[in-house]
Amino acid sequence: MMLPEQIAGEDPEDTRLLKEMLEKARAYLTRHAWCPAIRETRLAFGIGGIIALFLVQLEERIAGTDDQLWVVVGDLPSAYFVLDDVPGPPSALDTYCSLMEDWVEAVLSGHGLQECFPVDAKPSRTNALALKSRLAFLRQHVLSEAPEQHDGPQ
Structure with a gap:
């Protein structure tokens, strides 16, 4: 995983887009009132302008539990989720897809979005x-x- 200063895409444009996505991920997460300060953000996987997965280390635990989150941003809805049972990038991206598929199914079936x-x-x-x-x-x-x-x- 790459620290912000290590982010390098396939070309200069990809690198620029990935660095913009890093800022988008940080802004998305910190707009939530419950979010403590961010200690470190690492790029786990990214395709500039399309999707980026970041592992975020927080300065303190959220409600005494989690101090790390996965954050997904891109040309699709942003999301965050805990690392429980999500050990690496493929699992994290799969979890993201599942979260979004639940929303898609609820919308298409006319069921409520509460869950x-x-x-x-x-x-x-x-x-x-x-x-x-x-x-x-x-x-x-x-x-x-x-x-x-x-x-x-860790």
């Missing part, structure tokens, strides 16, 4: 189908590219 991760998108059929398509692409083409290791902060 779903809060997605920053209007719960419309159009948005659900667009997200469903992106998630299918991620599962088919991106998850296989994510490295297995989890060598971030």
Whole structure:
């Protein structure tokens, strides 16, 4: 996993986009009132402008429990989740897809969103189908590219 100063994409444009996504991930997480200060952020996996997965180490535990979170940002809804049973990037991306698929299914079936991760998108059929398509692409083409290791902060 790469520290911010180590982030390097496949080319200068990819590097620029990944660094912008780092700032987007930090801003997304810190806009939540419960979020303590961030100690360290590492890029676990990224495709500039499309998707980036960050492992975030917090200065203190959230409600006495977790001090690390996965954060996903990109051209799809942002999300955060704890590391429990999510040992590395492929598992984290799979968890992200599952969280978003729950939202898609709830929207398309007309069920309430109370049990779903809060997605920053209007719960419309159009948005659900667009997200469903992106998630299918991620599962088919991106998850296989994510490295297995989890060598971030413990």
